Amino acid sequence: MEAHVGVAGATLTLAMLELVGNLNLQLVQYDAPGDRNPVPPRNCDAGGHHLALRVDDVEKAAAYLAARGCTVQNIIEITEGPLAGKKNLYIRDPFGHSLEIVD
Template identity: 40%
Template sequence: MHHVGIPVSDLARSVRWYEDVLGIAPNGVTIAAANPAIGAIVEVENASMRASFALAGDNVLLELIQYDNPEPEPFTGRNCDVGVMHLCFEVDDLDAAHRDLVSRGVYVNADPAVLQDGDGVDAGPLAGTKILYLRDPDGIQLELFELPDDTGNDNP
């Protein structure tokens, strides 16, 4: 995977938020585009956009994109809606991350949960994993994920 593109309403605000809250600093690459060829590729008539890239982890770039034209509509997708995706970031200590997010005023959907078999959950190989969902400044869903100690770093 090369990058994940995230349309945002305010590029400068989102760049600051992703760096300050998630520690994902811009890598110095920014682009701007406003021509018919780009508009055709993204299927947005008269598209004009600016983007900033930031390295998330060892090898995935986030591309934060602000469309200046046409004016974007606010994000309203629910996690269950087709096409709505989320980014998941692995953390070493989800409880500490949760406390930090709350102290910063970041919107978290609910307190962290531990995936355990029972009560309507079949956790399978992810039993013991802690999860937390939060929202960025545009309401885009993000997930934090802490694997249990006994699984090491063997991702499912």
């Protein structure tokens, strides 16, 4: 893996999820090296990111995720512009990753 990812001593565990016929989501866990930074970057930092997921019901998703250890912020109801009537929500999963839930 070192040659592929450019990290000396890297070992990984991978999972590939087929979401639909032509869309896969690859999840990567670095098992080594041991000196990895355990704190995820903020969204604004170099390397910062978040995953956005579209759902049918933002309130239902918020309740589901909160019951499973996620820190749920207030739902944002968009009242103006091209997204008027839509809702979104930012959460932190139990590992500290930022996720966005949108309808």
